[in-house]
Amino acid sequence: MKIARYLAHGQISYGAVEGDNVKELSASPFEAYTITDHTHPLSDVKLLAPCVPSKILAIGLNYSSHMGDRTPPSEPMVFYKTPTSLIGPDDTIVRPKDTAKLDAEAELVVVIKDRCRNVAKEDAMQHVLGYTCGNDVSARDWQASDGNWWRAKSSDTFSPAGPFIVTDLDPHNVRVTSRINGKEVQSETTTYLIFDIPTLIAYTTRFVTLEPGDMIYTGTPGTPGEMKDGDVCEIEIEGIGVLRNPVKLES
Numbered sequence: 001m002k003i004a005r006y007l008a009h010g011q012i013s014y015g016a017v018e019g020d021n022v023k024e025l026s027a028s029p030f031e032a033y034t035i036t037d038h039t040h041p042l043s044d045v046k047l048l049a050p051c052v053p054s055k056i057l058a059i060g061l062n063y064s065s066h067m068g069d070r071t072p073p074s075e076p077m078v079f080y081k082t083p084t085s086l087i088g089p090d091d092t093i094v095r096p097k098d099t100a101k102l103d104a105e106a107e108l109v110v111v112i113k114d115r116c117r118n119v120a121k122e123d124a125m126q127h128v129l130g131y132t133c134g135n136d137v138s139a140r141d142w143q144a145s146d147g148n149w150w151r152a153k154s155s156d157t158f159s160p161a162g163p164f165i166v167t168d169l170d171p172h173n174v175r176v177t178s179r180i181n182g183k184e185v186q187s188e189t190t191t192y193l194i195f196d197i198p199t200l201i202a203y204t205t206r207f208v209t210l211e212p213g214d215m216i217y218t219g220t221p222g223t224p225g226e227m228k229d230g231d232v233c234e235i236e237i238e239g240i241g242v243l244r245n246p247v248k249l250e251s
Contacts, residue, residue, distance in 0.1 A: 062219025
Protein backbone atom coordinates (compact mmCIF):
# COMPACT_ATOMS: atom_id res chain seq x y z
CA MET A 1 0.00 0.00 0.00
CA LYS A 2 1.15 3.52 -0.82
CA ILE A 3 0.00 6.22 1.60
CA ALA A 4 -0.01 9.98 1.00
CA ARG A 5 -0.56 12.86 3.37
CA TYR A 6 -2.01 15.76 1.42
CA LEU A 7 -3.86 19.06 1.42
CA ALA A 8 -7.05 19.34 -0.60
CA HIS A 9 -9.65 22.13 -0.36
CA GLY A 10 -8.11 23.41 2.85
CA GLN A 11 -8.20 20.03 4.60
CA ILE A 12 -5.24 17.80 5.50
CA SER A 13 -5.90 14.07 5.04
CA TYR A 14 -4.19 10.75 4.59
CA GLY A 15 -5.06 8.68 1.55
CA ALA A 16 -4.32 5.46 -0.31
CA VAL A 17 -2.61 6.13 -3.63
CA GLU A 18 -4.07 4.12 -6.50
CA GLY A 19 -2.57 4.97 -9.87
CA ASP A 20 -2.95 8.70 -10.47
CA ASN A 21 -5.55 9.11 -7.73
CA VAL A 22 -5.64 9.17 -3.95
CA LYS A 23 -8.56 7.79 -1.90
CA GLU A 24 -9.08 9.43 1.47
CA LEU A 25 -8.63 7.32 4.60
CA SER A 26 -11.26 7.58 7.33
CA ALA A 27 -8.50 8.10 9.91
CA SER A 28 -4.72 8.30 10.06
CA PRO A 29 -2.78 5.15 9.10
CA PHE A 30 -1.65 4.91 12.74
CA GLU A 31 -5.25 4.16 13.78
CA ALA A 32 -8.01 1.83 12.64
CA TYR A 33 -9.18 3.17 9.28
CA THR A 34 -11.06 2.36 6.11
CA ILE A 35 -10.41 3.49 2.57
CA THR A 36 -13.29 5.73 1.55
CA ASP A 37 -14.66 6.47 -1.92
CA HIS A 38 -13.68 10.15 -1.58
CA THR A 39 -11.15 10.40 -4.40
CA HIS A 40 -8.85 13.15 -5.70
CA PRO A 41 -6.52 13.17 -8.70
CA LEU A 42 -2.98 13.41 -7.33
CA SER A 43 -2.47 16.39 -9.63
CA ASP A 44 -5.15 18.29 -7.69
CA VAL A 45 -3.67 17.88 -4.19
CA LYS A 46 -0.62 19.30 -2.43
CA LEU A 47 1.54 16.46 -1.10
CA LEU A 48 2.82 17.14 2.42
CA ALA A 49 5.50 15.57 4.59
CA PRO A 50 4.24 11.99 4.90
CA CYS A 51 3.61 12.05 8.68
CA VAL A 52 3.95 14.27 11.76
CA PRO A 53 6.67 12.80 13.98
CA SER A 54 7.23 13.58 17.63
CA LYS A 55 10.91 12.91 16.98
CA ILE A 56 13.25 12.23 14.08
CA LEU A 57 16.24 9.96 14.66
CA ALA A 58 19.03 9.59 12.14
CA ILE A 59 21.95 7.22 11.74
CA GLY A 60 25.46 8.28 10.82
CA LEU A 61 28.09 6.14 9.08
CA ASN A 62 25.77 3.26 8.16
CA TYR A 63 27.27 2.42 4.75
CA SER A 64 30.92 1.43 4.24
CA SER A 65 30.98 3.53 1.08
CA HIS A 66 30.28 6.66 3.15
CA MET A 67 32.97 6.05 5.73
CA GLY A 68 36.17 6.71 3.81
CA ASP A 69 39.09 5.57 5.97
CA ARG A 70 37.11 5.68 9.23
CA THR A 71 36.65 2.60 11.37
CA PRO A 72 33.12 1.15 11.26
CA PRO A 73 31.17 1.92 14.45
CA SER A 74 30.54 -0.95 16.87
CA GLU A 75 27.03 0.38 17.60
CA PRO A 76 24.64 2.56 15.59
CA MET A 77 25.66 6.22 15.59
CA VAL A 78 22.36 7.95 16.41
CA PHE A 79 21.55 11.65 16.41
CA TYR A 80 18.40 13.76 16.53
CA LYS A 81 16.89 15.93 13.83
CA THR A 82 14.23 18.39 14.98
CA PRO A 83 10.62 17.85 13.83
CA THR A 84 10.57 21.52 12.75
CA SER A 85 13.25 20.68 10.14
CA LEU A 86 10.76 18.41 8.32
CA ILE A 87 9.43 19.50 4.93
CA GLY A 88 7.55 17.69 2.18
CA PRO A 89 7.74 17.19 -1.58
CA ASP A 90 8.40 20.34 -3.63
CA ASP A 91 8.98 22.42 -0.49
CA THR A 92 12.07 24.61 -0.62
CA ILE A 93 15.34 23.69 1.06
CA VAL A 94 16.74 26.96 2.40
CA ARG A 95 20.51 27.23 2.22
CA PRO A 96 21.65 29.45 5.13
CA LYS A 97 23.70 32.47 4.08
CA ASP A 98 26.50 31.68 6.50
CA THR A 99 27.18 28.05 5.60
CA ALA A 100 29.95 27.34 3.13
CA LYS A 101 28.82 23.88 1.97
CA LEU A 102 25.37 22.30 2.03
CA ASP A 103 25.08 18.63 1.05
CA ALA A 104 22.20 16.34 0.15
CA GLU A 105 22.20 12.87 1.72
CA ALA A 106 19.83 10.33 0.17
CA GLU A 107 18.34 8.00 2.78
CA LEU A 108 15.67 5.36 3.28
CA VAL A 109 13.43 6.49 6.14
CA VAL A 110 11.55 4.15 8.48
CA VAL A 111 8.13 5.30 9.74
CA ILE A 112 7.14 3.82 13.08
CA LYS A 113 3.61 2.41 13.41
CA ASP A 114 2.95 2.31 17.15
CA ARG A 115 4.33 3.21 20.56
CA CYS A 116 7.25 0.95 21.40
CA ARG A 117 10.08 0.65 23.91
CA ASN A 118 12.71 -2.04 24.57
CA VAL A 119 11.85 -3.86 21.35
CA ALA A 120 13.57 -7.18 20.69
CA LYS A 121 15.32 -7.35 17.34
CA GLU A 122 13.17 -10.27 16.22
CA ASP A 123 10.00 -8.25 16.93
CA ALA A 124 11.16 -4.96 15.47
CA MET A 125 9.56 -5.08 12.03
CA GLN A 126 6.04 -5.41 13.44
CA HIS A 127 6.40 -1.84 14.71
CA VAL A 128 7.07 -0.44 11.22
CA LEU A 129 4.27 1.18 9.25
CA GLY A 130 6.36 1.66 6.13
CA TYR A 131 9.14 3.53 4.39
CA THR A 132 9.69 6.82 2.61
CA CYS A 133 12.46 8.82 0.93
CA GLY A 134 14.50 11.25 3.00
CA ASN A 135 17.22 13.85 2.56
CA ASP A 136 19.47 14.39 5.57
CA VAL A 137 20.51 17.90 4.55
CA SER A 138 23.90 18.67 6.10
CA ALA A 139 25.87 21.90 6.51
CA ARG A 140 29.38 20.46 6.33
CA ASP A 141 31.32 23.39 7.75
CA TRP A 142 29.01 23.58 10.78
CA GLN A 143 29.21 19.82 11.20
CA ALA A 144 33.01 20.02 11.26
CA SER A 145 33.31 23.03 13.55
CA ASP A 146 30.52 22.60 16.08
CA GLY A 147 30.63 20.46 19.19
CA ASN A 148 27.41 18.74 18.06
CA TRP A 149 25.33 18.53 14.91
CA TRP A 150 22.20 20.39 16.00
CA ARG A 151 22.33 23.23 13.48
CA ALA A 152 24.27 21.28 10.83
CA LYS A 153 21.54 18.66 10.58
CA SER A 154 18.45 20.22 12.19
CA SER A 155 18.07 23.72 10.83
CA ASP A 156 14.65 24.51 9.34
CA THR A 157 14.04 22.69 6.02
CA PHE A 158 16.94 20.24 6.62
CA SER A 159 14.74 17.10 6.71
CA PRO A 160 12.81 16.68 3.45
CA ALA A 161 10.74 13.48 3.30
CA GLY A 162 8.18 11.91 0.99
CA PRO A 163 6.46 11.65 -1.36
CA PHE A 164 4.68 8.57 0.05
CA ILE A 165 4.87 5.94 2.77
CA VAL A 166 5.04 2.46 1.23
CA THR A 167 4.05 -0.40 3.51
CA ASP A 168 4.93 -3.45 1.41
CA LEU A 169 8.58 -2.80 0.59
CA ASP A 170 11.64 -4.96 1.17
CA PRO A 171 13.71 -2.27 2.91
CA HIS A 172 16.96 -4.24 2.69
CA ASN A 173 17.00 -4.57 -1.08
CA VAL A 174 16.11 -1.25 -2.72
CA ARG A 175 18.25 1.26 -4.57
CA VAL A 176 18.72 4.71 -3.04
CA THR A 177 19.67 7.45 -5.51
CA SER A 178 20.27 11.18 -5.34
CA ARG A 179 20.39 13.59 -8.25
CA ILE A 180 21.18 17.28 -8.37
CA ASN A 181 19.88 19.10 -11.44
CA GLY A 182 19.29 15.70 -13.04
CA LYS A 183 22.86 14.47 -12.54
CA GLU A 184 23.23 11.29 -10.50
CA VAL A 185 25.37 11.76 -7.40
CA GLN A 186 24.65 8.76 -5.15
CA SER A 187 23.35 5.30 -6.02
CA GLU A 188 23.57 2.20 -3.84
CA THR A 189 21.27 -0.49 -2.52
CA THR A 190 20.23 -0.88 1.09
CA THR A 191 21.75 -4.36 1.00
CA TYR A 192 24.92 -2.60 2.17
CA LEU A 193 23.52 -1.09 5.36
CA ILE A 194 25.96 -1.81 8.19
CA PHE A 195 23.15 -1.92 10.78
CA ASP A 196 19.86 -3.25 9.42
CA ILE A 197 16.46 -1.88 10.39
CA PRO A 198 15.64 -4.40 13.15
CA THR A 199 18.99 -3.58 14.75
CA LEU A 200 18.29 0.15 14.57
CA ILE A 201 14.85 -0.19 16.15
CA ALA A 202 16.07 -2.53 18.88
CA TYR A 203 19.01 -0.25 19.67
CA THR A 204 17.14 3.07 19.72
CA THR A 205 14.24 1.73 21.79
CA ARG A 206 16.66 0.70 24.52
CA PHE A 207 16.92 4.39 25.31
CA VAL A 208 13.85 6.22 23.96
CA THR A 209 10.18 5.46 23.40
CA LEU A 210 9.19 5.65 19.75
CA GLU A 211 5.74 7.00 18.98
CA PRO A 212 3.44 6.55 15.95
CA GLY A 213 4.81 8.59 13.06
CA ASP A 214 8.35 8.84 14.42
CA MET A 215 11.00 8.56 11.73
CA ILE A 216 14.42 6.94 11.50
CA TYR A 217 16.71 8.16 8.70
CA THR A 218 18.85 5.07 8.13
CA GLY A 219 22.05 6.58 6.75
CA THR A 220 23.43 7.65 3.40
CA PRO A 221 25.73 5.85 0.94
CA GLY A 222 28.73 7.05 -1.01
CA THR A 223 29.71 10.68 -1.41
CA PRO A 224 26.89 13.24 -1.10
CA GLY A 225 26.62 16.17 -3.47
CA GLU A 226 26.57 19.88 -2.72
CA MET A 227 23.36 21.88 -3.19
CA LYS A 228 23.59 25.50 -4.31
CA ASP A 229 21.09 28.31 -4.83
CA GLY A 230 18.74 27.45 -7.68
CA ASP A 231 19.48 23.72 -7.69
CA VAL A 232 16.84 21.01 -7.69
CA CYS A 233 17.57 17.93 -5.58
CA GLU A 234 15.89 14.58 -6.17
CA ILE A 235 15.98 11.55 -3.88
CA GLU A 236 14.62 8.37 -5.48
CA ILE A 237 14.03 4.99 -3.87
CA GLU A 238 12.78 2.00 -5.81
CA GLY A 239 9.18 1.24 -5.03
CA ILE A 240 8.52 4.56 -3.28
CA GLY A 241 9.04 7.34 -5.80
CA VAL A 242 10.95 10.59 -6.16
CA LEU A 243 11.28 13.28 -3.50
CA ARG A 244 12.00 16.55 -5.28
CA ASN A 245 12.96 19.85 -3.59
CA PRO A 246 14.26 23.14 -4.98
CA VAL A 247 17.10 24.91 -3.16
CA LYS A 248 17.13 28.63 -2.42
CA LEU A 249 19.65 30.84 -0.67
CA GLU A 250 18.34 32.36 2.54
CA SER A 251 17.09 35.89 1.94
